Each structure stands twice: as structure tokens, then as C-alpha cells.
């Protein structure tokens with residue numbers, strides 16, 4: 001895998017460099033409309049963009065935003081991201097009106113050395129995510145036609161076999177950006193040389209996505225703490241009443257199996273904040289985790305769980321945390337995530353990694369400084385698939401394993 005530095009050493013003055021970044025940032029409703037809720041991923045793209053600008057390249061930047069169904073959706077335009085990037089760079093960023101069409105081509109053709117052109121949302125095009133190699137390849141041809149070299153710095157998307165992540169690398173001289181290299185270094189450390197005790201904290205809502213990770217991690221970790229929307233499928237597997245909480249019924253048997261194999265490593269919440277509705281102002285109460293009232297749903301872990309999770313983390317020398325402990329976006333259900341975040345941040349002598357778009361956003365939204373963690377990853381699914389031991393298409397492509 002050739003690092004960006006090799007491309008810079010070759011010289012890029014006046015060359016067009018296609019940079020795939022992951023600018024898929026969360027938005028929130030505000031008085032004046034939708035605003036960027038957390039710009040961490042835009043900031044994470046700055047070093048690569050700045051290095052190329054400083055070296056005189058024409059930076060042709062591209063990213064996905066959300067999951068539009070292969071057609072333009074004005075709600076998912078990258079225009080606000082271009083504006084924010086421009087503010088952070090202190091320079092104009094042109095946002096093309098399309099991804100590989102006339103607007104993009106003329107913006108790139110008219111760009112001076114050091115200029116940045118952000119292409120419109122890659123997923124406005126069906127070829128980006130298509131399962132059909134030919135359709136993806138045709139879109140990758142069009143992307144490659146806009147540039148002379150390709151840099152992948154989209155760590156959050158390296159687990160996607162998409163045109164801009166996988167196929168385009170075979171069509172241009174390709175290089176890994178500093179963010180991708182740094183993130184892979186951290187994950188390598190977590191898989192190859194993690195100091196023990198090693199604790200993993202998992203939460204969030206994507207239960208089925210994360211069960212495979214639990215299976216893969218169990219033999220390698222000493223403690224596995226499960227909170228968030230994930231824990232209810234486990235509590236159901238233990239035979240408990242979980243009311244109307246989030247559950248994946250077809251995963252209950254798998255959770256039972258994982259609990260049997262876990263040799264006591266899996267720690268589940270002892271109490272739950274159970275609400276009458278999925279709403280910020282819903283009536284709520286702390287209840288035992290094995291007795292959630294039938295008409296309520298769990299939206300956060302309770303104080304006894306925070307205390308138990310904090311205790312289980314003491315002495316850990318490596319911690320990986322993915323997924324909020326509750327619906328942190330609603331203040332009434334943010335205490336569990338805050339408590340666990342504080343516990344992880346306070347661990348002295350441990351290498352602590354927070355992985356996941358929502359988890360990183362939660363940490364920042366709660367006002368906990370990035371510097372209190374060893375590493376905050378820009379990739380949720382990407383980190384998990386790496387830890388699961390899966391091959392990542394974006395990384396394989398940078399190793400020259402994508403074929404046109």
C-alpha cells in the first residue's frame with residue numbers, strides 16, 4: 001500500500017488528484033433548517049486535503065452522505081459540507097452540481113492548482129453502490145476520468161465494495177491517505193498486540209451487525225459490556241421481560257448461544273431507564289433489567305449499570321467502545337452514555353479507542369474532550385469489520401487487489 005507521501009514526493013503540481021473522503025456527517029434540525037451536528041469527519045479530512053493543496057494539486061474531493069437510493073435527493077446534497085470545509089480551510093470550495101456530469105467536469109477543468117472541488121454525493125448515482133460489477137465499473141471509469149491519481153482517505157467507508165472505494169483504485173495510480181493509515185495502525189494494535197485486561201463496550205442499535213463482532217472478539221477479550229439498544233435481545237435471551245424495547249427476535253437464539261460460550265465475560269445492564277414512549281419528554285423510571293414493565297421500552301442503561309460497567313472497566317489496559325449506551329440524542333436518556341464515556345476517559349494507563357460515527361458524535365455532543373481518549377475512530381462499521389477479521393475492500397484495493 002503506497003502512502004500519500006509517495007505521491008507528494010513524485011510531485012503533484014497541476015495534477016488532478018481524486019480524494020475519496022468520508023464526509024458522511026450527522027445533521028440536526030435547527031431554527032434555520034438542517035445544520036451539521038458534528039463536523040469531526042470533515043476535520044479528519046483536512047490534513048490530506050491541505051497537504052495536496054499546499055503541493056499545488058487540483059483536489060477533486062468526493063464522498064457519500066446518507067443512503068440515497070442511487071438518485072439525487074436535495075436533502076442529502078453535500079453543499080453544506082462544502083461550505084463547512086471552506087470555513088475550516090479558509091478557502092473557497094466549489095461544490096459541483098453533479099458527481100461526474102457536465103458540472104463536475106467543468107469545475108475540475110477550470111480549477112487552478114491548490115483549488116478544491118467537492119463532487120456531489122456519490123450515492124446520487126446508481127453505479128456507486130451497485131452489486132453489478134459492470135455498472136460499478138462504468139461509474140468508476142467516469143470518476144477516474146476526472147483525475148490523474150487517486151487517494152483513499154475514507155476510513156469510514158473502507159468496508160464498502162463501492163465504485164469510489166474499490167473499483168476506482170484499479171483505474172488510477174492509487175495511494176492511502178494519512179487517516180486511513182493511522183486508523184489501520186490503531187486497529188492492528190487492537191488485534192495483534194492488545195494489552196490485557198482487554199475490555200470491549202458495545203451499544204447502539206444495530207444488533208445483527210454487531211453479533212458477529214461479539215463472536216469474533218469473545219476469545220480475545222476479558223470483558224464484554226453490552227448496553228444500548230443491543231442489550232435487550234440478550235436480556236430476552238436470558239428469559240427476561242423487556243416490554244416494548246428494541247429487540248431482534250430472530251437473533252435471540254444466537255444471543256443465548258453467545259451467552260453460553262462467554263464464560264461469564266459478557267456483562268449486561270442491571271437496571272434500565274424505561275420510558276412510556278420513544279420521545280424526549282416521555283415519562284420514564286429506572287427499573288430492574290429483569291423486570292421491564294410490558295408497556296414500557298428501555299431507552300438507556302440505569303445508574304446501577306453505569307456503576308457496574310465502571311467497575312468492570314477498572315484495571316483494563318485496552319478498551320474498545322462502539323455504540324452509545326442509550327438514546328443520547330435525548331437528554332433524558334443520555335446519562336448512561338455519559339457515565340460510560342467518563343469511565344472510559346478516566347482510565348489511567350489504558351489504551352482507549354472509541355469507534356463509530358454515532359459514538360464519536362456522542363462523546364463530543366456530551367462535551368467530553370477528544371484528548372481524554374487514546375483514539376477516536378472515524379469508522380463504525382469499518383472498525384467492527386476489521387476487528388471481526390473480515391477483508392476490507394477499500395484496503396484490498398489499495399494493495400492492488402481490485403481489477404478493472
Ligand SMILES: Nc1ncnc2c1ncn2[C@@H]1O[C@H](COP(=O)(O)OP(=O)(O)OP(=O)(O)O)[C@@H](O)[C@H]1O
Nearest residue numbers: 204205206228229299323326327356357358359380
Ligand atoms: N435503548 C435504545 N433504543 C433505541 N435506540 C437506541 C438505544 N440505545 C441507543 N440507541 C441508538 O443507537 C444509535 C447508534 O447506534 P449505531 O449502532 O449506529 O452506533 P455506531 O456504531 O456508533 O454508529 P455508526 O455505525 O453510524 O458508525 C443512536 O442513534 C442511539 O439513539
Ligand SMILES: O=C(O)[C@H](O)COP(=O)(O)O
Nearest residue numbers: 022024156157357380381
Ligand atoms: O457512517 C458510516 O459508518 C460510514 O460513513 C459508512 O456509511 P454506510 O454505512 O452508509 O455505508
